[in-house]
Amino acid sequence: MNPIAPIFYTEEYKDATDYFRGIVKSGETSSRVLELTEHIIRMNPAHYSAWQYRYKTLLALHSPLDEELRLMDALAIQFLKTYQVWHHRRLLLTALNSVPAAEAELAFIRRAVAVDTKNYYTPGRTDKELLEADVRNNSAWHHRFFVVFQSGVRKGDEDRELVLRRELAFTKEKIALAPNNPSAWNYLRGILEYTKTPFSTITTFVEPYASTSRSSTAEQEIVIDLENPYLRKEGGASTMKAVEIWRSLANVHDTVRKKYWEHRIKDALSSIQK
Amino acid sequence: MTERHLRSTPTDGYATPTSHIQAATEQILRSHLPSASEANQGPVLQKNIHLQYLLRNLVQGFPERYTSQDASQPWLIFWTLQGFSVLGVGLDDQTKKRAIETLLALQHPEGGFGGGPGQAAHLLPTYAAVCALAIVGRPGEGGGWEVIDRQKMYKFFMSLKQQDGSFLVMHHGEVDMRGIYCLITVATMLNMLTPELLAGVPEFIASCQTYEGGFGNASFPGWVFEEDDPERDGSSTDSFNPSSPRPPLGEAHGGYTFCATATWVLLQPYLRLYYPSSAPAINRSALLRWLTQMQGIPAEIGGFRGRTNKLVDGCYSWWVGGCVVLAETLLGIGLGGDRRPEERGKGEEHAGEDGWDDVDDSLFDRRALQEYILYAGQHPAGGLRDKPPKPSDSYHTLYCLSGLSAAQHRVIPHDARRAEVLASWRGDIAKEKKCAGLAAPSGDGEILENLRREIFLDTLSWSEEEGTVKYVGGSGNRVNATHPLFNLTVTHSEAIMAYFYGQTLPVRKPHHAASTPPTGK
Ligand SMILES: [Zn+2]
Numbered sequence A: 001m002n003p004i005a006p007i008f009y010t011e012e013y014k015d016a017t018d019y020f021r022g023i024v025k026s027g028e029t030s031s032r033v034l035e036l037t038e039h040i041i042r043m044n045p046a047h048y049s050a051w052q053y054r055y056k057t058l059l060a061l062h063s064p065l066d067e068e069l070r071l072m073d074a075l076a077i078q079f080l081k082t083y084q085v086w087h088h089r090r091l092l093l094t095a096l097n098s099v100p101a102a103e104a105e106l107a108f109i110r111r112a113v114a115v116d117t118k119n120y121y122t123p124g125r126t127d128k129e130l131l132e133a134d135v136r137n138n139s140a141w142h143h144r145f146f147v148v149f150q151s152g153v154r155k156g157d158e159d160r161e162l163v164l165r166r167e168l169a170f171t172k173e174k175i176a177l178a179p180n181n182p183s184a185w186n187y188l189r190g191i192l193e194y195t196k197t198p199f200s201t202i203t204t205f206v207e208p209y210a211s212t213s214r215s216s217t218a219e220q221e222i223v224i225d226l227e228n229p230y231l232r233k234e235g236g237a238s239t240m241k242a243v244e245i246w247r248s249l250a251n252v253h254d255t256v257r258k259k260y261w262e263h264r265i266k267d268a269l270s271s272i273q274k
Numbered sequence B: 001m002t003e004r005h006l007r008s009t010p011t012d013g014y015a016t017p018t019s020h021i022q023a024a025t026e027q028i029l030r031s032h033l034p035s036a037s038e039a040n041q042g043p044v045l046q047k048n049i050h051l052q053y054l055l056r057n058l059v060q061g062f063p064e065r066y067t068s069q070d071a072s073q074p075w076l077i078f079w080t081l082q083g084f085s086v087l088g089v090g091l092d093d094q095t096k097k098r099a100i101e102t103l104l105a106l107q108h109p110e111g112g113f114g115g116g117p118g119q120a121a122h123l124l125p126t127y128a129a130v131c132a133l134a135i136v137g138r139p140g141e142g143g144g145w146e147v148i149d150r151q152k153m154y155k156f157f158m159s160l161k162q163q164d165g166s167f168l169v170m171h172h173g174e175v176d177m178r179g180i181y182c183l184i185t186v187a188t189m190l191n192m193l194t195p196e197l198l199a200g201v202p203e204f205i206a207s208c209q210t211y212e213g214g215f216g217n218a219s220f221p222g223w224v225f226e227e228d229d230p231e232r233d234g235s236s237t238d239s240f241n242p243s244s245p246r247p248p249l250g251e252a253h254g255g256y257t258f259c260a261t262a263t264w265v266l267l268q269p270y271l272r273l274y275y276p277s278s279a280p281a282i283n284r285s286a287l288l289r290w291l292t293q294m295q296g297i298p299a300e301i302g303g304f305r306g307r308t309n310k311l312v313d314g315c316y317s318w319w320v321g322g323c324v325v326l327a328e329t330l331l332g333i334g335l336g337g338d339r340r341p342e343e344r345g346k347g348e349e350h351a352g353e354d355g356w357d358d359v360d361d362s363l364f365d366r367r368a369l370q371e372y373i374l375y376a377g378q379h380p381a382g383g384l385r386d387k388p389p390k391p392s393d394s395y396h397t398l399y400c401l402s403g404l405s406a407a408q409h410r411v412i413p414h415d416a417r418r419a420e421v422l423a424s425w426r427g428d429i430a431k432e433k434k435c436a437g438l439a440a441p442s443g444d445g446e447i448l449e450n451l452r453r454e455i456f457l458d459t460l461s462w463s464e465e466e467g468t469v470k471y472v473g474g475s476g477n478r479v480n481a482t483h484p485l486f487n488l489t490v491t492h493s494e495a496i497m498a499y500f501y502g503q504t505l506p507v508r509k510p511h512h513a514a515s516t517p518p519t520g521k
Helices: A011-024 A031-043 A048-060 A065-078 A083-096 A099-115 A126-134 A138-149 A160-177 A182-194 A197-210 A229-233 A236-253 A255-272 B015-030 B045-058 B064-086 B095-105 B123-136 B150-157 B177-189 B201-206 B255-264 B266-274 B284-293 B321-331 B346-349 B366-377 B394-408 B413-422 B426-431 B445-461 B492-499
Strands: B409-411 B462-464
Touching: A011 A031, A011 A048, A011 B045, A011 B064, A031 A048, A048 A083, A065 A083, A065 A099, A065 B445, A083 A099, A083 B255, A099 B064, A126 A138, A138 A182, A138 B409, A160 A182, A197 B462, A229 B255, A236 A255, A255 B284, A255 B394, B015 B177, B045 B394, B064 B095, B064 B123, B064 B394, B123 B177, B177 B201, B177 B492, B201 B255, B201 B284, B201 B409, B255 B266, B255 B284, B255 B321, B255 B445, B321 B394, B321 B409, B413 B445, B426 B445, B445 B492, B462 B492
Parallel strands: none
Antiparallel strands: B409 B462
């Protein structure tokens, strides 16, 4: 066969993967397989079949999985951005099912994160630290939402009213710091919707940002979304105000989203008429 | 463009790493805008050098640095073949034959396709291989289609099914929204859908919508969509604690949002038929808002970003730009019914001119997106890219071209086409052609027959809306329309589905021919 779109591998890679194919065919599980799959993974950590076959072989050989975890430490640092490395660790930990191993893993991740100098969200740092370093880090905002609202109630967070007030205060403070930050506005809208808090409760905070006269900061995300059912029920005046803001966005401040804002205007006006 | 239009993203006097990289990017993008004198000529899609780029990849192959894609070979093939399709270039029979042979060598003996010869079956390469076969294959011996082992593939799919309705991407793999899109798309195209396969999928997808409105990947929050994105953070919040619940939601992300939304559209017949009441729901208006929020401002030349506060990137032209029409469809916006007939056809006359009238209902800026792709997305040496000064690659070449297509053509569900297809529907043949071995425990009753018909009609009623084409830089820049759910041309989508459902599709009348050749205006 004369395949289309071939990749020009190095001889070393080609030999290793040819050998791997032979092993898969024969179904061999041996320490030789572990050496080979490690070799392939080091050359191409995205080779998911090598990872899968390695895992099956470890189980078949009853290999000590904590040893495998330590072997993977170097690989994880080297291929921090390759999810297969982390998935493999996760499989090992699930199979190990041991508390000390999980604790060691947590410590490892902290070290791994320390070498990662870039601005990623990584599990070792808290979202608060990350947001202090960069208030525009959307992954950190997302993680905060998950931790506060979607992963069970933490000790000390039993009073949900208090949690909501704390989150509102935190978010408003971050918005005041840098108003043109869609991550923070999305978070604000997110917590209001999640806790079914009427948007009208934050009108006084929002209004200065949503004013049509403040063209310098009237970036699209600045405007608080007035589509929420609570505000609309309050009557036509607030809808007309929203329409006025949307018009200025559509025609002046956010022309890229002109069609979207016009759709919102049409939608809001037709809902009044109903 | 005036000074005001190119206002930078405000930093509020409070710079952070994100605003620094944003400002640097805007500066580079600005330098790719034409001067006032050049602007009059309009941007040109350099079709020839992009074709040469694709041809080089197809015939000569990929250099050594593509070894990282060794487990994604069907993707390299799909990106390349579909690139030719979008550019309107057909392949000769010999190349098609070689492509079919190359792809079939990736079929796993136990069902599904692997990323390379002898590699394990995996949902992502399965999708890429089937889509590539839709392009080069045909019915009959040597055409590739009849040797796709659907029975084993179905078993493989079911072996990946999780209790929550989701699927692993492979044995010992993880759950991934992309895998779910790949599986549902393939099962739709190949007439393999059953209630058993679909059970719990809508609930799972609905649970992945985040507070921002887009969708995340449920399993590895930090992991982004593409293989070699420098922004990619590969770690997992929960990898250190196997007993912790999987985070229900990952950060809203363009790639996962496309996959979730397209799957949601494909699931509509199932939702209509199998949930007579209280069907799971997604927040469609939040989805639409998030998608439109991702389009960059004029200083970013109107490209799309994949996550809030991240940089614009050409591939999101398709994943996010191409997803807007799916959200519109779910909301019933602009499906043509409320437009006055005299407005139809207006766009055609104005195509390529300055200051055209917006006669279509598309809710993103189609002109701006085309400008991003044409001014910033093209690499001078051929192929398309994330953004300057990056090199082009196979992945970005296709998704920039597909995004350009989505910005030029408005392809929407079309009632008249649906009626035509329905009139010719043969349920008895479709039942016979269903994947053998799908004698599901639920039986093959009337409801499943209806599901099969509705899937076929829903999927193949998508057509280009008359009079809404827009070609920035003139019709010489035209690329083919592509099916918003599959990223295959409508012609290829129809051919492979007609084969696997045993249907003969009525010829498209000219007014909704979705892939007519360029007019050469
Ligand atoms: Zn990209």
